Amino acid sequence: MIQRTVTVRNEAGLHARPSSALVREAAKFESEFTIEFMGYHVNGKSILGIMTLAAECGAQLTLILDGPDEKQAADHLQALFENKFNLDEP
Amino acid sequence: MKKPASGSPGTIPHPPDTQSSGRDLQTPVNRSQAIWLKGIPASSGLYKGALYLLERPEVVVPVDPISSESVEEEVQRLREVLRVFTARLEDIAEKQDHPAAQDLAQVQLEILHDPDLRETIRTFVHDDHLPGDQAVIKAFNKTIRALQARNIAWATERAVDIANLRDQCIQLYRQSEQPAPIPKGSVVFAEELSMGEVLQYGREHISALLLRKGGLTSHAIIAAQAMGIPTVAGFGFSGNAFQNGQEIWVDGSTGDVVLNPTSSTDQQMAARLTQQQEVESKNELDASKPSQTACGKPFILRANIEIEAELEKLQKSKAQGVGLLRTETMLMDPKLRHPQQQLSFYRAVLKASAPHGATIRLFDAGGDKIIPGSPTELNPFLGWRGVRLLLDERHLLQNQMEALLRLSIEFPGQVRLLVPMVSEPSELRRIQQIRLEITDRLREEGIDPDPTLHIGAMIEVPSAALLTESMGAYVDFYSIGTNDLIQYTLAADRGNAQVAHLFDSHHPAVWQLIHLAVRGAYQARKPISVCGEMASHPVFAAAFLGLGIRELSMPPTMIANVKSLLIQGSMDQFEELAQGILQRPDVEQVREFTSQWSLKYGFQ
Numbered sequence: 219m220i221q222r223t224v225t226v227r228n229e230a231g232l233h234a235r236p237s238s239a240l241v242r243e244a245a246k247f248e249s250e251f252t253i254e255f256m257g258y259h260v261n262g263k264s265i266l267g268i269m270t271l272a273a274e275c276g277a278q279l280t281l282i283l284d285g286p287d288e289k290q291a292a293d294h295l296q297a298l299f300e301n302k303f304n305l306d307e308p
Numbered sequence: 309m310k311k312p313a314s315g316s317p318g319t320i321p322h323p324p325d326t327q328s329s330g331r332d333l334q335t336p337v338n339r340s341q342a343i344w345l346k347g348i349p350a351s352s353g354l355y356k357g358a359l360y361l362l363e364r365p366e367v368v369v370p371v372d373p374i375s376s377e378s379v380e381e382e383v384q385r386l387r388e389v390l391r392v393f394t395a396r397l398e399d400i401a402e403k404q405d406h407p408a409a410q411d412l413a414q415v416q417l418e419i420l421h422d423p424d425l426r427e428t429i430r431t432f433v434h435d436d437h438l439p440g441d442q443a444v445i446k447a448f449n450k451t452i453r454a455l456q457a458r459n460i461a462w463a464t465e466r467a468v469d470i471a472n473l474r475d476q477c478i479q480l481y482r483q484s485e486q487p488a489p490i491p492k493g494s495v496v497f498a499e500e501l502s503m504g505e506v507l508q509y510g511r512e513h514i515s516a517l518l519l520r521k522g523g524l525t526s527h528a529i530i531a532a533q534a535m536g537i538p539t540v541a542g543f544g545f546s547g548n549a550f551q552n553g554q555e556i557w558v559d560g561s562t563g564d565v566v567l568n569p570t571s572s573t574d575q576q577m578a579a580r581l582t583q584q585q586e587v588e589s590k591n592e593l594d595a596s597k598p599s600q601t602a603c604g605k606p607f608i609l610r611a612n613i614e615i616e617a618e619l620e621k622l623q624k625s626k627a628q629g630v631g632l633l634r635t636e637t638m639l640m641d642p643k644l645r646h647p648q649q650q651l652s653f654y655r656a657v658l659k660a661s662a663p664h665g666a667t668i669r670l671f672d673a674g675g676d677k678i679i680p681g682s683p684t685e686l687n688p689f690l691g692w693r694g695v696r697l698l699l700d701e702r703h704l705l706q707n708q709m710e711a712l713l714r715l716s717i718e719f720p721g722q723v724r725l726l727v728p729m730v731s732e733p734s735e736l737r738r739i740q741q742i743r744l745e746i747t748d749r750l751r752e753e754g755i756d757p758d759p760t761l762h763i764g765a766m767i768e769v770p771s772a773a774l775l776t777e778s779m780g781a782y783v784d785f786y787s788i789g790t791n792d793l794i795q796y797t798l799a800a801d802r803g804n805a806q807v808a809h810l811f812d813s814h815h816p817a818v819w820q821l822i823h824l825a826v827r828g829a830y831q832a833r834k835p836i837s838v839c840g841e842m843a844s845h846p847v848f849a850a851a852f853l854g855l856g857i858r859e860l861s862m863p864p865t866m867i868a869n870v871k872s873l874l875i876q877g878s879m880d881q882f883e884e885l886a887q888g889i890l891q892r893p894d895v896e897q898v899r900e901f902t903s904q905w906s907l908k909y910g911f912q
Contacts, residue, residue: 233462234469238415241422264424265415266451269466272458 219284220292224299231274234265239303241265243295249285251295262295342566342573345545347518349563350529352865353538354581355516356569359554360494362501373437382433386440389481394420403648406753416473425451441478448474468703490514495556497543503527503637507617511535516558518543518565527614527637533865534618540565591868595626599871603878607853609871610664610861612839616653619660621864629664631861632726632787632839633657635708636673650711658719665722667764667787667839667861668712671704672728673697689801694729694766699738710746716758724762726787731769736782739763767836768792773825780832787861788825790840794818813842814898819851819889826855837861846873847902847911853879854886873911881909 226232232240244251244263251262255277260267262281273279279299283292298304374382394417401413419425425447432443448470455467483504490496490513500521506514506528517532517539532539538560550567557566557577561584566573600606610631611622622630638650657666674685674693685691698705709725716723727739740763747757763782767773768789776786790813795801797817800810822838829836837859842848844862849870852860862870885905892898905911 230462231460234415234466235411238411238418241418261424264422265418266422266470267424269463270451270454270458272455272460272463274460 219282220288222281222283222292222296224279224281224296226273226275226277226279227299228302228305229275231277232268232271232279234269235305236303237265237268239305240268240295240298243298244291247283247285247287247291247294249283249288249291251291252282252284254280254282342568342570345543345565345567347540347543347563347565349559349561350519350541351517351532351537351539352561352584353516353536354557354559354561354577354584355495355538356555356557356574356577357493357495357515358491359550359552359556360490360496361550361552362490362496362498374433374439376437379434379437382440383430386429386433386443386481389440389477390420390426393477393480400648412469416469419470419473441481444474444477444481448477468701472703495558497550501528503531503615506531506535506537507615511537516560518558520544530614531617533863534615534621591872592624594868594872594875595624597871597875599628599875601853601874601878601882602876603880605853605879606858607874608837608859609867609874610667610837610839610859611864611867612861613657613666613864616656618864619656622660625864625867627664627864627867629661629722630657630666630668631837631859633666633668634672635669636671639671639673639704650708651715654711654715655718658715658722662719662722665719665724667724667726669726669728669766670695670698670708672766689795695727695735695739696729699735702742705742706746709743710750713743713746713750713757713761714755716761717755720758721760723758724764724785726764726766727783728766728789729768729792730765730779731771733775733779733782736763736765736779740782767825768796768840770797770821773821773828776825776828776836777831780829780834783834785834786825786829786836788822788836788838788840790818790822790838790842793821793840797821812895813845813848814895814902816889816892816894816898819898822852823855823890826857830856835859844870846870847885847906849874850877850882850911851886851889851902854882854884877909877911881905 226236228236241263253260253262253268253271255271255273258271260271262268271279281292281295283295285291397413397417397420401410401417404410404413428447428450429443432438432446433440436443438446452467452470452474455463455470458464490509492513493515494513495516495518496509496514497518498520500519501517506517514532514537517528517537519528519539519541520543521541529539529541531537538558540558540560540563543565554567555569557564557569557573559565559577559580562580566577569577598606599609608628610629611618611625611627612632612634613619613622613630614634614637633654635650638653654666654668657668672694674688674691674697692700712723712725727736730736743763750757762784764785764787765772765779765783766789767776767786769792772779773788773793779786791802794811794813794815798810798812798815800807802808802811826836836857838852838857839861841862843852843860844866846869849860849862850873853874860870885902888901888905889898892901
């Protein structure tokens with residue numbers, strides 16, 4: 219099991235579009251993916267779960283990955299947060 | 309034509325042809341005699357065919373657990389519903405050119421694929437034995453509540469979108485029920501039907517219709533009229549006396565229903581058919597005459613339309629376009645909520661209405677009708693409906709307004725937009741504000757909506773009738789909705805048998821309010837029309853002209869009747885009628901005066 223701490227860099231927070239991008243990428247990996255935020259744990263492959271966190275810009279989340287490809291998944295998903303989910307936002 | 313003899317209610321019929329108007333015809337039927345029964349005429353036409361009794365298990369709305377045997381079937385059905393829905397969304401997503409719209413469609417697809425959501429739904433069905441629609445509502449609502457609790461603008465907006473997805477899902481689920489197989493050419497006898505069912509079976513299967521319930525404004529009847537299905541409503545006989553396959557005549561123009569017709573019944577009906585065809589050809593002749601009074605004053609008669617199938621009647625009645633397009637039916641069909649789907653419906657209506665144009669009323673529905681699971685209101689008529697609901701449920705309003713603004717380019721000067729249930733001028737100001745916002749957004753896309761698109765207010769709440777003039781600051785026209793105006797003015801619900809008699813269009817207060825609204829409109833220099841049921845009553849239509857109203861809208865089948873009076877009379881006569889009504893102090897005197905007026909000038 220791997221844990222990584224990431225920061226939401228998107229100005230509008232982890233709203234619908236970044237959440238959508240996140241689950242799409244997460245689905246590419248076999249490992250189980252949980253996100254922890256302020257004591258809440260949600261399934262990182264569930265867009266509704268992620269959206270209900272309503273994490274704002276600057277929020278620190280913990281990504282928890284568990285499975286055969288956990289290392290690649292963690293690297294890939296962490297980079298996604300760094301790159302603001304490759305969304306060019308106003 | 310021989311008139312059938314009348315019998316006492318519910319008794320054994322007497323030979324040769326007898327009539328009964330009882331509510332409980334339970335007696336065994338004598339095979340050799342025709343039995344005349346009576347209901348309320350609802351959609352004209354004559355038809356003889358084999359009876360089909362459409363009995364259905366009662367629809368249970370409260371949460372009743374499903375049996376363990378049907379759990380797997382229910383899970384399968386839900387899986388299929390979600391598959392169909394996904395395919396539909398993928399289709400919509402593909403058609404989006406705008407990246408933002410593509411993203412939105414993508415988000416919706418992700419939500420449908422959400423593993424947690426699917427598992428929650430499955431668990432509700434599998435473990436808690438909830439019926440599929442209840443499982444969907446509960447699973448979605450969990451997320452919706454969580455998002456709403458976050459108190460962040462985007463989360464609240466998403467909650468609205470997710471609620472919309474939920475509603476579409478439920479609609480699809482409910483549509484996935486298998487319809488009963490009705491043989492072709494049947495005379496269907498049912499408690500009541502939905503509009504969807506009438507449209508789905510069509511005239512081929514439902515060749516005539518008997519409804520135990522169903523007010524004349526029920527959607528099933530509107531659909532039956534549009535499709536030319538002879539219909540008798542309020543046919544309260546118990547089904548026990550009837551048998552599947554029995555021969556039966558239905559006369560939708562008179563409300564006559566004849567069981568076990570004999571050869572003499574058949575002859576009689578054939579004579580009626582000829583007579584009805586003669587009336588029809590006279591109506592067609594009147595329809596082609598110019599719309600002006602005997603003294604040469606022009607007036608405009610438009611049609612009230614609700615579904616695409618009615619457009620054929622629009623041409624036939626020679627209506628000058630559509631004076632009221634009811635759009636809330638589309639809300640019952642979730643795929644039509646999308647702007648693209650709405651567009652094609654509106655386009656068909658506007659094409660058929662050209663060059664006169666169409667007055668399109670924004671969705672006029674109550675909360676529980678379009679948002680399943682919304683709290684039941686103690687007093688829905690005084691509740692969350694019309695413009696009140698639209699200003700809260702912005703996605704509905706925006707989608708509809710966007711569709712109409714886009715269309716205004718194709719049909720310049722022909723799109724009129726009508727706001728329902730206005731009770732306060734500021735509601736109209738907010739509607740105009742939203743129109744500006746959408747116009748600006750469309751301009752950024754390079755689309756320039758027609759700046760002359762007219763927005764009008766429904767005058768159906770007494771407060772609106774009293775404030776007609778001040779509303780002129782925000783609208784280009786007014787339209788009086790008489791049904792609601794009567795019910796709100798007289799505080800009487802027509803559907804409530806205890807007080808239905810108080811609902812009376814002869815009431816002086818109703819006429820005073822209409823008069824006030826007309827004067828207000830005149831002060832504001834904006835036109836005013838009537839699109840309510842009173843307009844289809846020829847004598848009232850004449851009184852409206854006498855009050856200074858120039859435009860009336862009514863069901864297309866009523867136009868010929870109204871027109872035939874209006875072209876015979878003169879403005880002097882109509883003004884005498886209007887002034888006379890306004891001077892009468894009570895219901896009975898108004899009623900008496902109007903019938904004397906008709907007699908005096910020989911109008912029936």
